[in-house]
Amino acid sequence: MRKVEIVPYKKEWSKLFHEECQKLQEIFGHELINLYHIGSTAIPTIHAKPIIDILAVVKDVECVADFNKEMEEIGYDARWENGIAGRRFFRKGGDERTHHIHMFQKG
Template identity: 45%
Template sequence: MKVEVVPPNPRWVEEFETESQQIALVMAENMITIHHIGSTAIPGIYAKPVIDFLIEVKDIGKTDDQSVAMVAIGYEAMGEFGLPGRRYFRKNSSPDMRTHHVHTYEVGSSEITRHLAFRDYMISHPDAARQYSELKRELAKKYSQDIEGYMDGKDEFIKVMEKKALEWQALLASAHH
């Protein structure tokens, strides 16, 4: 699969909103919240044009029963796909064009905290977001045909930023109490 990183697109937010409505219908009362995560949720940065959804559900087991309905709206159900406690769905517009990733976790999962902290930190720290944007552009050039190499290249930066983001979030929380 070709690794393509494109300039920020204001339509990503609209695409998130539109697709969220469909997903919400499918997930019904099991769904608590749906979040826009990943690079398309961070204003002004380059990203792979794939919309990432983070869904908090009441019961992760129920999500398996909803897989059929997710498939009906064009998703491929991938199960945990390497991350225990997650249910992962993905959608392509054509065989080699991924468009949507849906990460589903049960409410209270530390994965939810981690994803949202990273996103919010990036939104609040434009310098960090710009570094991330530049890193992704370099990696996409270097690994244009190698998604694994691209992902590995981002890994260290994401881990460092995630740690900062969680510390930042904890500081904010303590300031509010």
């Protein structure tokens, strides 16, 4: 059973988000429309689960699987829709997760 711990806000979460965005932009290139820091780590000063949630908007969600190998190379596990129709979900860090990527097609 995986344990999720809530911790005080950390300023480094914003930096970790931006570092991961750069990696995603390099991988997805022209397919990527925008990236957003979402979830509790995106809200300064509140306690949060220490997992960086990123919403990625792409041109065509069906093309996301074409990048699974590159995502695996930077530590992500592809989870396909993972319970939400139309989403492509990636997680990083196994049981000690550090990042979640939620990808949706524009519109």
